[in-house]
Amino acid sequence: MTDAPTPDDRPFNPHTFPAKLLAAQLELAETYAALHALQERLPWSREPHPGWPEENPERGRQRSGRAASPGWDPADAEQFDKLMARLRELAAFVQGHGHWAECRAHGADMVKARQALKHAPGAVPAPAEDPAALARQDVNTAA
Template structure:
C-alpha cells in the first residue's frame, strides 16, 4: 500500500457553485434590453407609416359569395426619411438579435448540459430577466 492520502469527498475543497443557466452575464442582459428597446421603437415608427412602402392605388372592398375582403385606400408610399429610419432600425435590430442569439453564454449552457426544454426556458427567461426589459410594470404604474 502507498502512504498517499486518498481523496475524500468530505475533506476535499468545497465544490464550486453549481451552474445556473439563469445567471445571465451583464453584456447579454444589456443586449436583450437593447433588443426590446429597438422592437418598441420599430413598432412606434411602423405605426406612423402608410401601409405601402411604394405608392399604391389601393383596391376596393370586395364581397364574393358571402366572403368579404377588405379594401385598402391609396397609399402615398414612404418618404425617403421614413424609409431610411425603418431600414436603420431593422439593420440594428438584426445585429442585436444576432448578438443575443449567438452569445457565448448559450454555448456555455450547452457545455454544462442544458438542452431541449431547459435551453428554451433559459432563452425565454432572458426576455424577463432583471434589467433586460426597458420598462417594468411598476415603471408604467409609477409613470401613470
C-alpha cells in the first residue's frame, strides 16, 4: 500500500497561492482597471484650471500647452478617492501577505513568485467587454 503525500509532506511550492491572496490580487487588478478607465474620461486637472498656451520649441523639444480644464465632477472625485483608497488597501494586503514570508523562508525566488501571482489562474480578471463598466463597479467590496 502506498502512502499518498499529505499537504504537509509535499515540498513547498511558492506558486501555490492561498485563495485569499488570489482573490485579493484579482480585486487589485480589477480596481486598477476601474481606476484607469475612470482616469481616461476625466479632465486632466481635478480642480478647474485655465490651462496654458503652447510654447515655442526649445532646443528641439516640443512643449505643448494645455487647454482649460473644468475640473472633476464631485461624484467623479469621490469615486476616484474610493478607488485609490481601495487600491492602497489591496496592495498592502497582497504585499504583506504571509505567503511571502513562507516563500522567503524556503529560499524561493521572490521576484518570480510575485510575478507568477499576477498571472495565476484566479488572479487575472476576465477581459471586460465594456471598460467603462469597470469604472462604475462598486468599490465598497471587502478583501
